[in-house]
Amino acid sequence: MTKIKPFLAAAFAAAMLAGCATPHVVDERQTADADLSCDALADEIVDAERFEQQAREEKGVTGTNVVAGLLFWPAIVGTYSNANEAIEAANERQRHLHELRKEKGC
Secondary structure (H helix, E strand, O other): OOOHHHHHHHHHHHHHHHHHOOOOOOOOOOOOHHHOOHHHHHHHHHHHHHHHHHHHHHHOOOHHHHHHHHHOHHHHHHHHHHHHHHHHHHHHHHHHHHHHHHHHOO
16 A cells, blocks of 8 residues: 555656646637738737647657656656647648638738
């Protein structure tokens, strides 16, 4: 019983840390996208690029990822999976916004 408590505490800590390290997955398309001006579309593209970069950084060697990997490896798998989803969503958002800019002649 004594050996189980430290393991459970470590697993709980890793799970809590991993929960804090998940990047935001953006919506690829938003209802008001077609109504945005050229400048607003450019701003949205910059935001999507920032979300992509943040997600890529979460996949790197961070303190949270190291602790999660050492204490509770499924947490790191979850973080990487979420990061991949966030990167793909950000890329799709950028493609969509660039297409709208092209259609508007920006």
